[in-house]
Amino acid sequence: xxxxxxxxxxxxxxxxxxxxxxDQEDNISLTEVSRPSRAVCGPGLRRSGxxxxxxKSGVLRHKxxxxxxxxxxxxxxxxxxxxxxxxxVTAKAGDxxxxxxxxSEQASLSYLAFEGxxxxxxxxxxxxxxxxxxxxxxxxxxxxELVCMDxxxxxxxxxxxxxxxLLFTVSLGLVRRLLSPLSELRSDLEQLFPCELVxxxxxxxxxxxxxxxxxxxxxxLLQSSDSMTAPQRKELFRKVQQGAL
Amino acid sequence: xxxxxxSKVSLREFGCEQNLxxxxxxxxSFVQGxxxxxxxxxxxxxxxxxxxxxxxxxxxxxxxxKVGLPTVRERxxxxxxxxxxxxxxxxxxxxxxxxxxxxxxLHDDGSLLSCFLNAACMALMDAGLPMSCLFCGxxxxxxxxxxxxxxxxxxxxxxxxxxxxxxxxxxxxxxLMSSTKGSFSxxxxxxxxxxSQKASEKIFQFYRDSVRRRYSKNL
Numbered sequence: 001x002x003x004x005x006x007x008x009x010x011x012x013x014x015x016x017x018x019x020x021x022x023d024q025e026d027n028i029s030l031t032e033v034s035r036p037s038r039a040v041c042g043p044g045l046r047r048s049g050x051x052x053x054x055x056k057s058g059v060l061r062h063k064x065x066x067x068x069x070x071x072x073x074x075x076x077x078x079x080x081x082x083x084x085x086x087x088x089v090t091a092k093a094g095d096x097x098x099x100x101x102x103x104s105e106q107a108s109l110s111y112l113a114f115e116g117x118x119x120x121x122x123x124x125x126x127x128x129x130x131x132x133x134x135x136x137x138x139x140x141x142x143x144x145e146l147v148c149m150d151x152x153x154x155x156x157x158x159x160x161x162x163x164x165x166l167l168f169t170v171s172l173g174l175v176r177r178l179l180s181p182l183s184e185l186r187s188d189l190e191q192l193f194p195c196e197l198v199x200x201x202x203x204x205x206x207x208x209x210x211x212x213x214x215x216x217x218x219x220x221l222l223q224s225s226d227s228m229t230a231p232q233r234k235e236l237f238r239k240v241q242q243g244a245l
Numbered sequence: 246x247x248x249x250x251x252s253k254v255s256l257r258e259f260g261c262e263q264n265l266x267x268x269x270x271x272x273x274s275f276v277q278g279x280x281x282x283x284x285x286x287x288x289x290x291x292x293x294x295x296x297x298x299x300x301x302x303x304x305x306x307x308x309x310x311k312v313g314l315p316t317v318r319e320r321x322x323x324x325x326x327x328x329x330x331x332x333x334x335x336x337x338x339x340x341x342x343x344x345x346x347x348x349x350x351l352h353d354d355g356s357l358l359s360c361f362l363n364a365a366c367m368a369l370m371d372a373g374l375p376m377s378c379l380f381c382g383x384x385x386x387x388x389x390x391x392x393x394x395x396x397x398x399x400x401x402x403x404x405x406x407x408x409x410x411x412x413x414x415x416x417x418x419x420x421l422m423s424s425t426k427g428s429f430s431x432x433x434x435x436x437x438x439x440x441s442q443k444a445s446e447k448i449f450q451f452y453r454d455s456v457r458r459r460y461s462k463n464l
Contacts, residue, residue, distance in 0.1 A: 013457040016333075016370065017378035017415040046335075046375075055335060055375040057456050073460070074373035076270040076289065078339070104289040104342035140340055229462050 006039060006052065010062040014070065018054040022047075044070025073173040077102045077202035079138035084158070086167065086200030087146065089129045097125060099133070099146055102169075102202045109133060113147035115155035123148075123160070130161040130206065132198055165196070165208035166215050172203050174226045185225060188237050189218070254444045256396045261363075261455050263371040269347075271372025275364035277396060279354035282361055284368035288344035301336040302344050308361070309349045322424075326361055329412040329422045333366075335375040344374065355399040356384035358410040358424060363448065370456065379415040381448040383441035384408065387429055393437055395444050409437050413445040 006020050022039060041047050044056035045068055058072030077085070079101065087099035090106060097109040109131065114123040125131070137145035148158040177185055178199050189197075195209035195218050205222060209215040217240065225233045257278030266272035269285035276282075289302055296303045306327040308319040315323075330346065346368065348361050362382025369376060386397040386405035394401055402408055407427030411420050420438060429437075 013453070013460045015379060015415075015453055015456060016376035019416070044375075053377065055377065056373050057370045057460075058373075059460055072373050073264070073371075074270070076372065078289065104291055104339065106291075140338060227462075 006060070006068060007062065009060050010068075012060055013058065014054045014060050015057050016055050020052040022050050022052055038066065040067045042067060042069025044072060071173070071176070073171055075171055075203065077172060079103045079107065079135055079144040080201075081135050081138045083138075083201040084132065084134045085146075085202040086198060086204040086206055087131050087133055087202075089125055089127055089131060092125075092127060097131075099131060101144070101146075101200075102204065103144065105143060107133075107135070107144040107146045109146040109148070113149060114159060115149050115153065125160055130167060132158045132161065132200065134158060161198070161206065165206050166219050167204060167206050168219050168223060169203050170205055170223055171226050172201070174222070175199055175201060175203055175205070178205075178222075184230060185233070188234065189221070192218070192221075192237065192241060254395055254440055254447070256444055256447060257398075259363075259448070259451065261367055261451070263367055263455070263459055269368075269372075271368045271370070271374070273364055273367035273371055274351070275360055275367060277356055277360045277363070278398060279352055280356055280360045281351035282357070282364040283349045283351055284361075284364040285347045285349075286344065286368045286372040286374070287347075288372070288374070289339040289342035290345070292341060292343035296343065297341050300340050302334075302339040302342045304331055304334070304336065304344045304346065306330065306346045306365075307348065309347065311350045311353065322358055322361060325358065325410075325412075325422055325424050326365055329362060329380055330365060330369065332421050333376050333378050333380050333414065334369065335377055338375050353399065355397050355402045356382075356410075358382060359384040359396070362410075362412050367452070367455075370452075377416075379449065379452060380412050380421055381415070381445050381452070382410055382412050383444045383448070384410045385437040385440055387427070387433055387437070391433075393433075393440055395440055407433070409434070411438060411441045413442060415445075415449050418442045418445060 044058060046053045046055050056070045056072045058070040061069050061071050085101045087101045089097050090100050091098040095111050098106045099109050101107050111117060111122055117123045131148060133146035133148045135144055136147050150156045177183055193214055195207055198206040207215050207218045209218055260276040261273060263273045265274060266285055269287055271286035274283045292303055304327055306323045308315055308323050310319060346365055359382030366380050384396060386394045386401055387407040388405050407429040409425040412422035414421050
């Protein structure tokens with residue numbers, strides 16, 4: 001492994017300006033078949049020649065074999081390709097919709113990017129509607145572009161939201177915790193009462209439960225668990241389960 | 246440069262809280278003795294066409310005094326802080342967007358500019374903006390006897406012969422910005438820089454501890 005120094009710091013808090021040295025392989029071995037493993041930098045890490053720079057504060061995470069990233073608590077969303085988000089349609093301009101996703105720029109969504117949509121058969125999207133969509137173009141130099149179908153042309157859960165439900169925002173760290181496989185927060189929530197939950201990577205959550213009261217309870221629980229430790233959260237969820245309902 | 250005999254760099258008690266406001270994308274309050282500043286960061290957000298820069302983000306710094314409207318003094322401090330932040334932020338990663346940093350004075354008891362800088366750095370870090378390095382501000386005053394006082398109070402500032410504030414980066418302890426007032430010799434300037442670099446180590450260690458405490462909940 002090239003980065004033993006980095007491996008030692010996994011799980012620790014790093015600050016911008018921290019630096020690691022990567023050993024550069026000067027000679028390419030002609031006899032050895034296996035390629036040396038190189039560190040792959042995720043969010044918060046940058047590579048500059050033989051150095052690896054930290055540019056966000058947060059906890060260093062590692063995924064085998066050699067992927068590293070910084071897990072930070074943030075509120076502002078920066079679009080990234082392939083991420084699914086909840087957007088609000090703000091304008092209809094010819095054949096595209098403008099969608100607010102909470103980033104620095106509004107994203108565009110073509111009316112043909114819905115399942116079963118054709119030039120004759122337009123999807124029924126009004127200004128103010130919520131859409132669950134995926135980024136196909138998201139980089140710093142171009143306008144972000146959304147689609148509401150996967151590569152095989154199926155909706156796959158994406159599209160315009162139905163009526164009812166409640167939209168609210170939480171920090172991006174909480175969203176990632178909700179979406180991670182084997183998430184404790186999600187399994188705690190599942191035990192409370194049945195609800196529909198849509199999680200956008202841009203920090204927007206949409207909840208619908210059997211009654212308005214239960215919807216509000218779930219929303220408040222999620223918003224408050226943002227700043228809680230796991231035992232505090234478990235305690236709160238237990239109280240809610242025993243209490244009013 | 247001469248290394249001065251200041252193993253006993255004294256700073257007032259300082260404290261910090263991150264993420265204390267709900268509306269901004271990043272916020273922090275920084276307290277140095279009785280001087281206290283609150284900072285809020287918004288962005289990367291949509292930018293006005295007139296202020297758009299095609300290859301990097303536009304950074305705007307606003308200082309709100311305790312009473313009244315910002316004056317020329319605040320404007321010059323805004324410029325010092327903006328240029329320091331621009332040096333440490335990786336603005337080219339968010340082209341055509343705007344960053345706004347609002348600094349509110351809660352109480353001024355000397356070393357205000359350095360407190361602004363420290364609050365700004367903590368707020369930028371809280372907002373998760375990409376930075377190449379951290380920075381901190383240190384104020385030094387030279388009194389009439391020629392003694393160097395770090396982090397002076399308002400009374401000490403008034404009695405001083407010269408007053409200097411430096412912004413120092415965390416990677417190589419280089420000076421990013423300096424703002425001086427009064428008369429001093431070249432030797433005294435270099436001594437003050439050396440003292441500030443020494444003091445910056447304490448502040449950077451404090452940054453690290455306070456961020457670690459913040460993330461201790463989800464380690």
